[in-house]
Amino acid sequence: MEIISRRKRMSSLARKLRREQNRTIGFVPTMGALHEGHLSLIHEARAMCDIVVVSIFVNPAQFGPSEDFSAYPRDLTRDSALLAEYNVDYVFAPTVEEIYPPGFSTYVSVEGLSRELEGAARPGHFRGVTTAVSILLNTIKPDFVFFGQKDAQQAAVIRQMMRDLAFAAEMVVVPIVRDESGLARSSRNSYLSSEERQAAAVLHRALSQARAAYDGGEHNASRLVELVRATIEKEPLARIDYVSANDPDTLEKLDKIDERPGLISLAVYIGKTRLIDNVVLGKMKKQDAAGA
Numbered sequence: 001m002e003i004i005s006r007r008k009r010m011s012s013l014a015r016k017l018r019r020e021q022n023r024t025i026g027f028v029p030t031m032g033a034l035h036e037g038h039l040s041l042i043h044e045a046r047a048m049c050d051i052v053v054v055s056i057f058v059n060p061a062q063f064g065p066s067e068d069f070s071a072y073p074r075d076l077t078r079d080s081a082l083l084a085e086y087n088v089d090y091v092f093a094p095t096v097e098e099i100y101p102p103g104f105s106t107y108v109s110v111e112g113l114s115r116e117l118e119g120a121a122r123p124g125h126f127r128g129v130t131t132a133v134s135i136l137l138n139t140i141k142p143d144f145v146f147f148g149q150k151d152a153q154q155a156a157v158i159r160q161m162m163r164d165l166a167f168a169a170e171m172v173v174v175p176i177v178r179d180e181s182g183l184a185r186s187s188r189n190s191y192l193s194s195e196e197r198q199a200a201a202v203l204h205r206a207l208s209q210a211r212a213a214y215d216g217g218e219h220n221a222s223r224l225v226e227l228v229r230a231t232i233e234k235e236p237l238a239r240i241d242y243v244s245a246n247d248p249d250t251l252e253k254l255d256k257i258d259e260r261p262g263l264i265s266l267a268v269y270i271g272k273t274r275l276i277d278n279v280v281l282g283k284m285k286k287q288d289a290a291g292a
Helices: 008-021 036-048 076-086 125-140 149-164 187-191 194-215 221-233
Strands: 002-006 023-032 051-056 090-092 144-148 170-174 238-246 262-270 271-282
Touching: 002 051, 008 023, 008 051, 008 125, 023 036, 023 076, 023 125, 036 051, 036 144, 051 076, 051 125, 076 090, 125 271, 144 149, 144 271, 149 170, 149 262, 149 271, 187 221, 187 271, 194 221, 194 238, 194 262, 194 271, 221 238, 221 262
Parallel strands: 002 090, 023 051, 023 144, 051 090, 144 170
Antiparallel strands: 238 262, 262 271
16 A cells, blocks of 8 residues: 655556556545544445545645634544555545645635535535545546545535536445444544443434434424434433435425435534534435436
8 A cells, every 4th residue: 555645646646547557446535533434435445446545634624713623633654554454555645735735726616505504504614625625536536436425415515516517536425334322433423522422322313213203204304303303402412503404415405305305414512522414314316427
């Protein structure tokens, strides 16, 4: 496994692999602090592609002024050792200056989708995400790029960006990985105390109750949202940021979840740690070439 820090080196190597060796490239973008959720993406990429590239880049452009950029966990040595165990071929670990060199002034913004949910709660977040991802995609030019369903809105925003800007890669969205309690795997789970981790199980419990109600015939989106809220509000350590029912692709707010699927998503503070989670109710439609 080779660890690469320079964009020029990564780009030339990827070009050689594609053109001279005719090998398919799977790309998994991460911010490091790897966990089982990331590893599920890598496993999928390994199964589908000849070459697997994982990026590790803590992107300052997607953090707000009061967010945890400086405190975000970083351990390239530990992450690299883990990636080697999973037979990753290349780790792209650029510096901030390599992605955003002096004088950098061009940003990618997806209108509409970026303003909802996480976009409303974290202004500028998706502008930073789509800018960094577009740079990484242009550098590596993979055949497939892998994202997790836990960040459902991020997947929708990047899918739209890839369509609009004609990126050739195909997006693959991999299901959420959860621990024994149902808590979705996240790098931010490391911030939770043992008591808070137990309390955080309420997120999945609430979403599971919404799924059970939907399967039992409740298709009114507002009632499903209220069911989720009521369950979470019973947990003393939880503070709700939002709970919402939206179309999984367009993020349009839904009144009913029937002919088309619905994304029930939430953001909840457990203590000082903000966690997100979601469940899709109904059958997802097949996406186009830039979809999942």
